[in-house]
Amino acid sequence: MNRMDEYAALLAELEQTPEELNNTVNKALNRENTLQKKRRFFGTSLGGLAACFAAFVLLVNLSTPFARACGRIPLLADLAKAVSWSPSLSAAVENDYAQPLRLSQSQNGITARVEYLIVDRKQVDVFFSIQSDDYAHLDLDHPTLTVPGEQEGYSTSLSSYGIENGDLIDFRIDFMNRDVPDCLTMTFGVYDNKHLYENQTPPARSNVADYGDELLSDNPKEQREILATFTFELRFDPTYTEQGTVIDVGETFLLDGQSVTLTEAEIYPTHLRLNFDYDPANTAWLTELNFYLENERGERFNGIVNGISATGNPDDPSTDSVWLDSPYFSTGEHLTLHVTGASWIDKGQERVKVDLAKGMIENPPQGVRLEWAEKRDAGWVVSFSAGYRWEKTMHYQIWKNRFYDEDGTAHDINQRGASSSPMILGEISGAELESYEAAEKAAKEEGRYFETFGLKDCTADRVWLEPCWTRITDSTAQVVIK
Incomplete structure (x- = not known):
């Protein structure tokens, strides 16, 4: 297939975008940035089509960034689908905020691919897939990480349940009191999980009489046959890991008679963190907030639903940070926190x-x-x-x-x-x-x-x-x- 055939095939693939992804993908493909400028010729009249084809061939052969961009456009639909549950990540995709990797390894008829990273100063989302013609229902153990320096200061979560063979999986790494490093290594084992999808007898469970006995059992880890183990070294573009802004707020307010200080707001492309401090004279610990952020345009940013929603103080029951969807890509300039409810632990009633x-x-x-x-x-x-x-x-x-x-x-x-x-x-x-x-x-x-x-x-x-x-x-x- 020559470059002209590749271009025609690219157009055909773009025309097959699933209907439910049209809004998100169209935004991503029509954003006001470099990628949009590269694709303006798609709307040219038929009279200029030959000239467009010629320009395309020259750009693909002479411009490496252009060739790479065109090669990954069809994957935008897959990435948009993988992040559809997250307003923050969806906004990142719409604004072309993603680091392509295109790493691939194969073992025992199974191929693992790391396609994209969405990364900033505090969070990494790794989008990868596992695929095989021999196994229809692959799943994986929770990945383990090796990071530079101390092996702590971060938490991880994996969204893989029910993911179809070959679909993108989101592996999230949240860094707490440290920044995202320059690189890290991710390792995971892959197994066949067909018993969850087919009418077959599941693997033997622990020998319990009912659910009550199960709640009191040691719940040994299920033994799985690992079919392949993959290790990927992920290197992050500093253009992305530098992204983030910390705003000193320092506003103290009363809530249910307790003195609460919003010390700062950390705004990243992937999420926003609001950090709090409290008057030692308070008679209760703040443990939960019902709240939202709003800008002057009326856009609301709610608390995180899938993932970390808050972090607590290690020395007492209080909440020291709450996490929200990010306004990073919003055009608004002002933000206001609206609190509509709270939960407390009265001091002396910690047990x-x-x-x-x-x-x-x-x-x-x-x-x-x-x-x-x-x-x-x-x-x-x-x-x-x-x-x-x-x-x-x-x-x-x-x-x-x-x-x-x-x-x-x-x-x-x-x-x-x-x-x-x-x-x-x-x-x-x-x-x-x-x-x-x-x-x-x-x-x-x-x-x-x-x-x-x-x-x-x-x-x-x-x-x-x-x-x-x-x-x-x-x-x-x-x-x-x-």
């Missing part, structure tokens, strides 16, 4: 006593109920419920991940489940089923959700749990950021 045998919570968090507690040989299984807040149907975590015995010794809560219906541990029928359906209906009408977990090896009738809040408010506040 709550629960009498499991009597089914009672001493000074329960607002809206929280102990539904039931069942003692077993391996420990207790307990279920709590809470009411929805702020007109949202989100399942906010009720209790943190540790429990304490009477001596103050901490124990981990390793497994838990959340549901919109009352939790049951096994099969029920007859009168039990009718009773459950009535309870399910009542919970829906009341607007409650449920959290169930095991207290492994706990033999005592009383434990102390750490609440995620003790009270919730609908208080409001406004803070001008810039």
